[in-house]
Amino acid sequence: MRTTPATRQFTDDSLPDEVLYDILDDARFGPNGGNRQPWHVIVVRDQERKEQIADLWDLGMREDHAFYDAGLVPFVAAEAYWRNPPGGPSEQPVDLETARVTPRQEGRAPMAEAASKVPVVLLICVDLRKVTAMDSGLGRLSISAGGSAYPFCHNILLAARDRGYGGVVTTQLVRQEAAVKACMGIPDEFVLAAAIPLGKPVKEITKLRRDPVEAFATVDHFSGPAFIR
Numbered sequence: 001m002r003t004t005p006a007t008r009q010f011t012d013d014s015l016p017d018e019v020l021y022d023i024l025d026d027a028r029f030g031p032n033g034g035n036r037q038p039w040h041v042i043v044v045r046d047q048e049r050k051e052q053i054a055d056l057w058d059l060g061m062r063e064d065h066a067f068y069d070a071g072l073v074p075f076v077a078a079e080a081y082w083r084n085p086p087g088g089p090s091e092q093p094v095d096l097e098t099a100r101v102t103p104r105q106e107g108r109a110p111m112a113e114a115a116s117k118v119p120v121v122l123l124i125c126v127d128l129r130k131v132t133a134m135d136s137g138l139g140r141l142s143i144s145a146g147g148s149a150y151p152f153c154h155n156i157l158l159a160a161r162d163r164g165y166g167g168v169v170t171t172q173l174v175r176q177e178a179a180v181k182a183c184m185g186i187p188d189e190f191v192l193a194a195a196i197p198l199g200k201p202v203k204e205i206t207k208l209r210r211d212p213v214e215a216f217a218t219v220d221h222f223s224g225p226a227f228i229r
């Protein structure tokens with residue numbers, strides 16, 4: 001956990017199917033609601049498909065970057081509920097249409113480009129019929145259902161790290177979910193939870209930056225004293 005970073009730069013080394021199988025074979029032990037194991041993983045190796053994914057990824061990144069350019073947290077969850085009324089138009093604080101149709105001069109964004117070059121991109125799909133949104137109807141964005149997908153995703157990174165490989169859990173591609181579903185034949189009941197490029201990291205990172213425990217844990221009350229040893 002301490003030495004598994006977000007890896008976004010990869011060497012040209014391959015990731016053999018046997019190794020990838022073992023990675024998924026470990027990752028499947030992730031916790032998930034009701035042990036219904038709602039995931040379906042598409043192992044994307046085909047170059048043409050990776051190029052399609054990279055193009056769509058770039059569109060998602062343009063939207064993401066439009067927020068950063070405006071000094072905002074992209075699609076901030078605190079506002080997601082009221083900004084996206086069901087059946088109504090989405091009200092975003094930045095012009096996403098303009099962002100999507102404005103390509104970067106240098107071509108696809110580095111992360112999108114990397115997706116076309118890595119040995120494999122995993123598309124983590126989730127069967128909505130199998131996940132519980134325990135926090136639905138609370139007048140805010142529902143977040144619980146994702147908890148049945150992301151521990152599995154992190155397990156993939158941990159299992160890859162154990163074998164000398166790396167990757168990153170990403171959601172930028174999810175902005176183009178409809179196109180990804182059409183392109184990859186993903187059934188209606190499934191959603192795209194994440195895309196994980198996997199390969200050999202260009203450099204091994206062993207130190208991650210995180211806040212200390214006492215910065216986020218308190219005793220007996222949210223405003224209680226910092227939890228210390």
Ligand SMILES: Cc1cc2nc3c(=O)[nH]c(=O)nc-3n(C[C@H](O)[C@H](O)[C@H](O)COP(=O)(O)O)c2cc1C
Nearest residue numbers: 004005006007008111168169170171172173208209
């Ligand atoms: C739910 C989730 C979504 C993420 N989405 C993206 C993404 O779309 N693109 C990306 O490059 N990284 C993405 N990340 C990776 C984070 O940026 C990364 O985990 C964080 O910055 C910590 O990096 P580190 O472990 O190398 O310190 C995502 C991570 C999570 C858990």
